[in-house]
Structures are given as C-alpha cells and as structure tokens.
Amino acid sequence: MRKIGAHVSAAGGPHKAVERAAAIECNCVQVFSGSPRSWRRKPIEQLDTAKLQEARRKTTIEPVVTHALYLINLASEDPALLENSMQALRYDLQFDAAIGGAGVVVHLGSHQGRGWDSVQEEVLRRVATLVENSPPEATFLIENSAGQKGKLSSDLAEIRWMLDRLASPQVGWCFDTCHAFAAGYALGDPQNGAAPNAGATHAGATHAGGSAVDAAPERRGAGGSARGFAVEEIERLALWDELRCVHVNDSRDPFDSGRDRHANINDGEIPHDDLAYFLNLPEIATLPLILEVPGIENDGPDLENVRRLRALVGEA
Numbered sequence: 001m002r003k004i005g006a007h008v009s010a011a012g013g014p015h016k017a018v019e020r021a022a023a024i025e026c027n028c029v030q031v032f033s034g035s036p037r038s039w040r041r042k043p044i045e046q047l048d049t050a051k052l053q054e055a056r057r058k059t060t061i062e063p064v065v066t067h068a069l070y071l072i073n074l075a076s077e078d079p080a081l082l083e084n085s086m087q088a089l090r091y092d093l094q095f096d097a098a099i100g101g102a103g104v105v106v107h108l109g110s111h112q113g114r115g116w117d118s119v120q121e122e123v124l125r126r127v128a129t130l131v132e133n134s135p136p137e138a139t140f141l142i143e144n145s146a147g148q149k150g151k152l153s154s155d156l157a158e159i160r161w162m163l164d165r166l167a168s169p170q171v172g173w174c175f176d177t178c179h180a181f182a183a184g185y186a187l188g189d190p191q192n193g194a195a196p197n198a199g200a201t202h203a204g205a206t207h208a209g210g211s212a213v214d215a216a217p218e219r220r221g222a223g224g225s226a227r228g229f230a231v232e233e234i235e236r237l238a239l240w241d242e243l244r245c246v247h248v249n250d251s252r253d254p255f256d257s258g259r260d261r262h263a264n265i266n267d268g269e270i271p272h273d274d275l276a277y278f279l280n281l282p283e284i285a286t287l288p289l290i291l292e293v294p295g296i297e298n299d300g301p302d303l304e305n306v307r308r309l310r311a312l313v314g315e316a
Helices: 014-023 049-059 079-098 116-132 156-166 177-182 230-236 272-279 303-312
Strands: 004-007 028-031 064-067 104-106 140-143 171-176 243-248 289-291
Touching: 004 303, 014 028, 014 049, 014 064, 028 289, 064 079, 079 104, 079 116, 116 140, 116 156, 140 156, 140 243, 156 171, 171 177, 177 243, 243 272, 272 303, 289 303
Parallel strands: 004 028, 004 289, 028 064, 064 104, 104 140, 140 171, 171 243, 243 289
Antiparallel strands: none
16 A cells, blocks of 8 residues: 655644644645744644654554744845744754654755845855754655746756765755655656646646646746656656655646645646646555645545545555
8 A cells, every 4th residue: 555645734743733633634734833824833843753652653653744834934135034944844844853764854944035046055055054953863854846936956966966965864855746746857658748737737638648738848847947757857866766756736827837736636737637647656655645735625635635645656
C-alpha cells in the first residue's frame, strides 16, 4: 500500500493531527509545528511526544512530515525577517527530531526581484548554518516553487545546486505537482509527445496518449528558463535519490502560469493521465504522497481527495 497522507491541523497537539489524518484514511501526515500565522512556538520541552507516539502506534500513521512557516524568507534583505526565519527553522528542525519526523519541508523564500544569482550564496550559507546546528536526526527538505513573485526553486537546477554544495544526508527535497506544473514542467510521459504550451488546459486538451496537447517542443517556464518534462529534468539533474516527499495537488491555473493555487485532485488543470503517470513512477513508489488541497467543502484535505489519490495510484 502506498503512503498517502494530507496536511491537517495540529490544533490540540501533534497527536490530534495523527488522529485527524487517520479519520480520512491516511497512513502518513504533514503538520505545522504551531500556528501557521505566527512566529511564536511553545518550548520544545513542552511537546507531549508520548501522546504523539501512542497515536502513531494506534493508527500506524508513519511518517510525520513537518511544513515550515510560509512567512519564512531566507533571501530577505530585512534583518528582522531573516532573524525570525532562522529562529523558526531552528525550532522546526528541533521539532522534527523530537517527534521522530521525516523532515521539514521549506519554501526558501523570494529574491524579491534581485534574481537567483544575487541571493544564492547567502541562502546557501544560511541553510548550511541551520543544518550544521540542528540535531542529527533532523532533515531539511527544499520544496520547488511555482516561481511567483521571485520565489526560489521554481527551477529544479537551483535545488541541485543547493544539494551539491550542502552535501549533507540531512538535506533533501520535496516535489510539489502543482508548483512544477505552474513553473512549466510537464508531468506526463515524454514518450507520448511534446509538452503542453503555456495556457493548455485540462478540459479538451488531451491526445490519444492522454497527455496535454503539444505545439512546441520547448516552452519557457514562469522564471524565464527553458522547461521540459519533469521526469526528464529530475533524471538529468540526478535528483531522484534526494527526493524524500511528494506534495500532490492539482492546479487552479493553466500550465506554465507561474501561479501557486492548489485545486482538488481531478478538478484542476493538470491532465489526469499526466498526474497518474508521474505518481506511478517506480522512483517514488515508497515516498509519502501528501495532499495540500482545498477540500471539497473548502475545509482542507478530506476523504474524497484521499480516495481520488488512491485511485490515481491504482488503489481504489
């Protein structure tokens, strides 16, 4: 059985998140270490890890992934924001170690118009400092972005650059299907034809192979870089071995839009067969697949989306 989970509320403690995930038929889970709208966190010593471990034992939920705050920007020029970002990530890495988690998924932030080349060394130095000073059980996971508003890591080559220089078993990455699609990476099978144009849509945009309609052999991604099929680019950059987690989200916006807006599974613009192809690749067969969808009732990931995801991987 595949590892299928969701990002759910941890209100009341991480053990409550495990219970909520189990209630919608998940077997893994993703949480925030505290309120997603605040820098404040309770002291690590006050975490009730015993309750969490008991909930995991009863439900067989495993692993538990932590998502860092969206407020973080490791490329910021604002000293206060940088200090808050570093402090929040120090906490989350300690949290990950304390709960026996599978890593902290991090959006590195935005270059705010300055460009990747102008911030890459600063961001590298800050991540290296965090990892070097974290518990050895903690893992820092860089997430790819859609590229909106200068967000870093929409180009998978940036992640490869970071991983090569950090060269640590405590660092990996997380692939988000919506972000990749929005950044101009086609999720389908390269053998079925060229990748879709920017603006190709879910409805009526499939050919006999089930992949989005072609028109040009190469597109420009949201960040202005040439994009290709996700599977080919991950292979070219030798990124499979460091991939630890997959966020499974459909997209409200068309291919190569540069916009990060998640949709429920099968309700967005990503062609069904393309998403199914990517999720059934043998390279990710053992990785946790985490939903971050709005939910049918707009209350977050739910049982319907979990069942849709299970159907995509042949477990309906």
